[in-house]
Amino acid sequence: MSTFYTRYRERRERIRSVLCVGLDPDPDQLPGGYDKTDAGLLQHLEDIIESTADVALAYKPNAAFFESRGAGGWGMLHATIEKIRKAAPEALVILDAKRGDLGNTASHYAKAVFDELNADAVTLNPYMGRESLEPFLERSDRCSFVLCLTSNTGARDLQYHGDPPLFERVARLCHEWNQQTNNLGLVVGATRKGSELQRVRELAPDLPFLVPGVGRQGGDLDSVMEMAGKDVLVNSSRSILFASHKRENLVESARQEAQSLLDSMQKYLS
């Protein structure tokens, strides 16, 4: 089976996009015209997937929003992934779950994400060290994006601890671990200055970066592409999902928002 890296590069070159569409079924922000039920939330995600199927390199369902709906949410998550497979068979599915645990527990998280849900990739938290990534690293056809640097204020609490700062250590370690496995990536926030993003790219020259926070969270797409290069997935969630307050305009508005991100990306992808 071809690896995540191969599938990522092939689709990127074919559609000239590094757009990742985040899927957060948030009842509080749901455009008017959809029911605030599992079925209504699913319909909203399906409309977004339809309207972005040819421009999205990847989709990133966000586990928290499904989990808060219990067993019904788990069903919704399955249905969402199924919809992606139908509408955009080559698009990659990244489950944003930030998991991290040891031994048998880590194996069961890997099983949940890669077997039960059949996602192509996952986000992981490295706090417990390499062992917590092990069952994920073993999956040569999948990819694990490890939390490295985030763009929130509180990132300073831990990620900048030490000299060199902790996030640099994470970048170095993941670069090193990836030499054998070729299936790691990093989650690196679009910080305003951008110099940290550049530093992480120096330390991990070959790893794809999943960059949240572009769009409504205020990250600057140009600086991301300049600092990180084209081995990235630029995620946008809310600016696409909630591009209109009304269902009747949503598909068109979401499409426009995705297209405008695509236009800004493409000058870096030739």
Place this chain on the structure above:
Amino acid sequence: MSTFYTRYRERRERIRSVLCVGLDPDPDQLPGGYDKTDAGLLQHLEDIIESTADVALAYKPNAAFFESRGAGGWGMLHATIEKIRKAAPEALVILDAKRGDLGNTASHYAKAVFDELNADAVTLNPYMGRESLEPFLERSDRCSFVLCLTSNTGARDLQYHGDPPLFERVARLCHEWNQQTNNLGLVVGATRKGSELQRVRELAPDLPFLVPGVGRQGGDLDSVMEMAGKDVLVNSSRSILFASHKRENLVESARQEAQSLLDSMQKYLS
């Protein structure tokens, strides 16, 4: 509503126990005589809960083992918590989930754990800083155990980074944050030397510690109680869950194992 701390202390004093029974429905280790189905795994957990209901201060269902079974697993998790509420109404339920994310996502994780599942406490990962704990800290009647120090070899990868090491910074920060909220705890592994455990106790004198790794994982109960004092929850999972390979002996063997841990604890709890 009384706080987690109050409920914790009242039950500890009443039953003279700091035992936390970890609930990992692992089909690969299931004693013979149970079906390897959701129903069989649930029956196994129910038998364990029955046999330890009067000696367990808390139960710790481990999210990964339920998630790997999909929507059916989520139903099992609900049924497991319901069983605990019936068999041991004063026992505390800690969902071991190691969650950690930002903003709205963190709010939805809190909602999943505290509202959808109605757990009393949760384990969290602090990598993204204070903001990632915020929606959990707001819940004054619940408790969040923050990952601080684990006992695996790979703990050195990140947790010892910097000077002072990262785990000390986590302990300090949680102690500080808890001044306002009174609803934090720490996850601190039973390391062989034990001196780190003592150090974490110095930095966070008032926080309850959830200590995994006692029992089959080889941690030493005496050194835990000596170093950390009585504000602890000593977790044992496999040594109780899989105390016998056969269903017909399980209830008795699990009970004996729990009782033997209890006997060792009680000299520190008078």
